[in-house]
Amino acid sequence: MTIRLVFADDETMIRAGIAAILASDPDIEVVAEAGDGHEAVELVRRHRPDVALLDVRMPKLDGLAAAAEIRKVAPETGVVMLTTFGEDAYVARALAAGANGFLLKAGDPRELVSAVRAVADGAAYLSPTVARQVIKQLSGTPFSRGEQARAQLAQLSDREREVLALLGQGMSNAEIARSLHLVEGTVKSHVSAILARLDAKNRVQAAILAYEAGLVDRS
Structure with missing residues (x-):
């Protein structure tokens, strides 16, 4: 299936690098590129892609506002946000805006393809590097539940x-599989069951519950 x-x-060089990776x-077809948030929303409205990949910081309309608009005009389109170190606080807002994935611009290029594929399949993707940075930032939000967790x-x-x-430590399915000596497909099944049992919409919310319940070291 083509994605x-x-x-x-808004940076031409970054767009060129992203295009090269994709x-x-x-299986990934780039149908359009945008230089700002308003243009991104209009292109999504016009093309109805499977996935929209948005930088957090853009002129005219930032990535968070663009993500919220895309959820309104094309709810079937999954949204992946690109962030940089120091922008952890944006992740909670991006969750609220309906984003499905989070990546660091300076991360492993292979994560970009993995994130696009995961979100196209209807899953959420949180870069392990981002996860380690934001779990503490997100604790204390409405997603965290203390004793209830x-x-x-x-x-x-x-x-x-x-x-x-x-x-909760930000590991991918492959990393969890290696750590527990399991097949990756088995880990994926466990994650699906965990999300269902915890009534969590995605891995991010499940990770927050793990942190709040004390499964993740707070140090």
């Missing part, structure tokens, strides 16, 4: 709690 994508960044995957986690099996603890 149709629109991406937006071109390495024959510990009560919710009581319904998980021992193996599911092990998977959740590693997910």
